[in-house]
Amino acid sequence: MSQYQIHKLFATPLFVHDDITTTEEQRDFVYNAEWYRPPADNGLLTKNTYLLDEDVMKTFKDKIMNYVDLYAQKELGLYEEMTFRMTNSWAVKHETGDWGQSHIHTNSVLSGVYYMDTNEETGNISFHRDVKDHVLPLTARPGKYNKRNEFNTDVHHVDSITNRLVLFPSDLHHSVGENKSEWDRYSIAFNFFPKGTWGADEHELIL
Numbered sequence: 001m002s003q004y005q006i007h008k009l010f011a012t013p014l015f016v017h018d019d020i021t022t023t024e025e026q027r028d029f030v031y032n033a034e035w036y037r038p039p040a041d042n043g044l045l046t047k048n049t050y051l052l053d054e055d056v057m058k059t060f061k062d063k064i065m066n067y068v069d070l071y072a073q074k075e076l077g078l079y080e081e082m083t084f085r086m087t088n089s090w091a092v093k094h095e096t097g098d099w100g101q102s103h104i105h106t107n108s109v110l111s112g113v114y115y116m117d118t119n120e121e122t123g124n125i126s127f128h129r130d131v132k133d134h135v136l137p138l139t140a141r142p143g144k145y146n147k148r149n150e151f152n153t154d155v156h157h158v159d160s161i162t163n164r165l166v167l168f169p170s171d172l173h174h175s176v177g178e179n180k181s182e183w184d185r186y187s188i189a190f191n192f193f194p195k196g197t198w199g200a201d202e203h204e205l206i207l
Contacts, residue, residue, distance in 0.1 A: 008150070014127065015071045015112075015167035016158060022060050022116060029056045030091050030116060030186060043100060043176075044093040052089040052190065061086065064165065068110065068192055071167050084110060084192040091116075094123060094185040100176030102128055108191035112167040115187050118160045122185035123177035125166065127156045130173065160185070 033051070035044040048054070052061040065086065072078045087108060094100070100123075105111040113125065131138055135151060145152055158166055160176075168174070170191065179185050198205045 012127075012169065012172060013071070013075050014156070014158070014172075015067070015075065015165075017067055017165045018161060018163060020063055020067075020114065020163050020165050022163075026057055026060055027116060029054070030188065033091060035093060040101065043098040044095070046091045049088045049090045051091055051188065052086060061089075064112065064114070064190065067165060068112070068167065071110070081196055082194065082198055083196055085195045087191045087193050089188060089190040092185075092187045092189060094176065094179040094187075096179055096182055098185075099123060099178040102173050102175040104173055105170040105191050108170040108193055110167060110192040111170040111190065112165060112192070113187050113189045114166075115160045115162055115164045115185075117184070117186040118162050119181055119183050119185075120159075121181035122160065122179045122183055124160045125158050126175050126177065127158070127168065128173040128175065129154050129156075160187070 030046075030051070034047040036047055037044055051057060052064070068084055068086075069080075072082070072084060073080060092100075134154070136142070193207070195207045198207065
């Protein structure tokens with residue numbers, strides 16, 4: 001058989017980094033936040049949607065922003081002058097039986113989640129391929145594959161490990177599995193939007 005090549009086009013950059021720690025004071029601040037259940041009734045959110053702007057969370061926010069810069073400059077190839085600002089941040093608490101439906105983050109370009117307190121049964125995060133990005137459309141799907149790989153998979157799972165940070169494009173659909181343990185799962189989510197001067201001449205955008 002003649003030799004052939006497969007070019008893996010237009011990959012989605014999913015950034016995963018472990019061992020990012022928080023202080024006891026920062027964890028207590030999150031644990032003791034004011035919570036509410038949204039209409040979906042599948043978890044709790046903090047009423048504070050600028051959680052990391054609080055003084056007690058400053059050192060943690062600085063860590064996150066350093067990794068956002070690393071993600072943007074080293075992996076996305078952006079110039080140092082093209083940066084992002086954190087637009088909002090909030091915590092999510094999943095009790096036994098709670099879960100997260102598939103969704104995207106609006107009014108943002110990059111998003112992320114940090115796992116503050118989890119175990120192997122509290123529910124992992126899953127990223128879902130957009131229908132339009134699949135080689136085979138929904139109208140022509142085989143019943144099975146002889147192997148699963150990045151070309152035919154519909155979902156990619158990432159373990160929700162304590163002290164793990166995950167960064168991803170905001171338009172990437174993601175969901176959270178059911179918390180099947182009696183341990184409350186705590187995570188912190190955040191969104192980012194470009195700032196500074198992007199582009200040049202007639203394409204220049206100052207944010």
